[in-house]
Amino acid sequence: MDAITELVKIDFSSIFVSVFIVLIGIKAVVSIFEWVINKLGLETKWMRKQHEEHDLLIQTSQNLIALQEKHVEDMKKSDEHDAEMRNDIKKLTDLFVDKQINDYRWEIINLADKIANGKIVSKECLRHAISTYEKYEKIINEHGLVNGEVEISIEIIKENYQKKLKEGF
Numbered sequence: 001m002d003a004i005t006e007l008v009k010i011d012f013s014s015i016f017v018s019v020f021i022v023l024i025g026i027k028a029v030v031s032i033f034e035w036v037i038n039k040l041g042l043e044t045k046w047m048r049k050q051h052e053e054h055d056l057l058i059q060t061s062q063n064l065i066a067l068q069e070k071h072v073e074d075m076k077k078s079d080e081h082d083a084e085m086r087n088d089i090k091k092l093t094d095l096f097v098d099k100q101i102n103d104y105r106w107e108i109i110n111l112a113d114k115i116a117n118g119k120i121v122s123k124e125c126l127r128h129a130i131s132t133y134e135k136y137e138k139i140i141n142e143h144g145l146v147n148g149e150v151e152i153s154i155e156i157i158k159e160n161y162q163k164k165l166k167e168g169f
Contacts, residue, residue: 112153
């Protein structure tokens, strides 16, 4: 029981202050020790490790900067490549549309020329030409082009088709 009463009588605030003063003293001694070692030009294992970590941090920072610059450069090249691909796709699309229009136009004009020269044309061939003309008109309208060359030819085909329907071929 005496031990417990002795324990209760202990002044904890003075113990706390004493421990705090001892820790400050240790810190001061370590600081003085480091200062002396630095003045003498000696390097401890701990200091060497700090220098290595510092050098590693600087090297990592430089590598990240170089990597970021490379990323920006790669993004610019990627954007340029995408623009080139868009232009190429547009050119190919335009070429395809021009070819399709010319093929439809040729098919319609060729059939109208056969009819004008008096050649006999089947009903299926006339229907196909009218269907082709509808596709031709759709492509022309989708691309904002003007239809001028095929109007007379399709009129010849439609007149011939109506004539054949009246005759009941």
